[in-house]
Amino acid sequence: AQSVTQLGSHVSVSEGALVLLRCNYSSSVPPYLFWYVQYPNQGLQLLLKYTTGATLVKGINGFEAEFKKSETSFHLTKPSAHMSDAAEYFCAVSDSTGANNLFFGTGTRLTVIP
Amino acid sequence: ETGVTQTPRHLVMGMTNKKSLKCEQHLGHNAMYWYKQSAKKPLELMFVYNFKEQTENNSVPSRFSPECPNSSHLFLHLHTLQPEDSALYLCASSQSIGTGRGYTFGSGTRLTVV
Numbered sequence: 267a268q269s270v271t272q273l274g275s276h277v278s279v280s281e282g283a284l285v286l287l288r289c290n291y292s293s294s295v296p297p298y299l300f301w302y303v304q305y306p307n308q309g310l311q312l313l314l315k316y317t318t319g320a321t322l323v324k325g326i327n328g329f330e331a332e333f334k335k336s337e338t339s340f341h342l343t344k345p346s347a348h349m350s351d352a353a354e355y356f357c358a359v360s361d362s363t364g365a366n367n368l369f370f371g372t373g374t375r376l377t378v379i380p
Numbered sequence: 381e382t383g384v385t386q387t388p389r390h391l392v393m394g395m396t397n398k399k400s401l402k403c404e405q406h407l408g409h410n411a412m413y414w415y416k417q418s419a420k421k422p423l424e425l426m427f428v429y430n431f432k433e434q435t436e437n438n439s440v441p442s443r444f445s446p447e448c449p450n451s452s453h454l455f456l457h458l459h460t461l462q463p464e465d466s467a468l469y470l471c472a473s474s475q476s477i478g479t480g481r482g483y484t485f486g487s488g489t490r491l492t493v494v
Contacts, residue, residue, distance in 0.1 A: 275420075300482050309384070309470055309485035356423070367413070367436070368483060370423040 268293045268359045272371035280379045285329075285344040287374045289357030292338065299340040300358040300368065301331055310356060316340065327351070352378045383407045386471050386486035393461065394494055401456040401489045403471030410476045412454040413483065414446060417468040429454060430477050461493045 273288040291297055298317050302310040314325025321333040327350075331342045340357060357371040384405045393399050403412065414426040428436035429448040443465075445457040454471055468490050472483040 302482075302485075307487070307490070309386075309487045310472075310483075311485070312482045315482050367425060367428060367477065372420070372422045 268297065268361055268369045270357050270359050270369055270371035272355075272357050272374050274374055275372065276375050276377065278377040278379060279347045281349060282346050285342070285347045285351065285376065287342040287355050287357075287376065289331075289340045289342065289371060290338055291340060291357070291359045293359055293361055295361045298360040299331075299333060300360070301325065301329070301340075301342050302356045302358060302370075303327075304354045304356065304373075306353075313342070313355075347376075347378045349378050349380065352376055384471055384473055384484050384486035386469075386489050388489060389487065390490045390492075392492045392494060393458065395461060395463075397461075398457070398459040400458065401469055401471075401491075403454040403456075403486055405452055405471075405473040405484070405486075407473060407484060408475075409473035409484070410451050411474045412448060412451070413472040413474075414454065414456055415470040415472065417470055417488070423470070427456075428477065435477065458491075461491075463493050466491055466493045 269292045271290045300315045301313040303313050304310045313329050314323050316323050316333045324330045329344045354373045354375045356373045358368045360368050387402045411430045413428050416424040425438050426440045427446045432448050443460050447455040468488045470488045471486045474483045
């Protein structure tokens with residue numbers, strides 16, 4: 267079975283500062299990992315994903331995440347925050363067997379301070 | 381436009397009403413999903429359809445009744461709902477279950493039960 271833990275339900279950063287959103291997962295088989303972003307009154311939009319291959323994956327809007335198997339982590343980072351990055355971010359895990367659906371974390375709300 | 385369209389965007393209904401939520405995708409996907417998003421809770425998977433067949437009912441109360449007439453359309457029929465059913469209902473689709481490509485989400489229907 268898979269599960270996801272997102273540490274920190276709220277994160278605030280200053281504009282231009284580093285963004286770091288934490289995600290740890292649990293999976294009994296090699297995972298597929300995803301980050302989604304949700305802007306107010308909208309659905310979830312895929313930011314990036316890891317399935318196989320390179321462990322550092324780059325996504326849209328300058329975000330990237332690194333799969334660290336030894337730490338069971340998939341933290342999301344962006345070097346310099348923009349006001350437009352204010353949103354809710356969800357980490358999700360599936361498995362590589364093709365048998366299971368996506369399991370989501372509880373989300374982290376990112377606030378960007380001018 | 382994400383490729384998955386949900387209507388209506390907002391719905392207010394009384395506890396004795398009957399209403400339906402509609403989801404439509406023209407991405408050529410074969411799997412469709414209903415999720416419930418409540419404040420401060422993880423996204424709750426409600427139903428999964430794969431090639432029009434229901435493959436998962438995640439212990440959802442019978443006052444929620446899904447229907448998938450074809451791979452492009454998914455409905456959620458609602459009757460005798462409770463105030464705690466108020467939430468954002470998200471529809472998603474994917475190529476098929478467990479492909480690792482992630483899901484495409486609609487913008488959701490904001491449901492308020494009064």
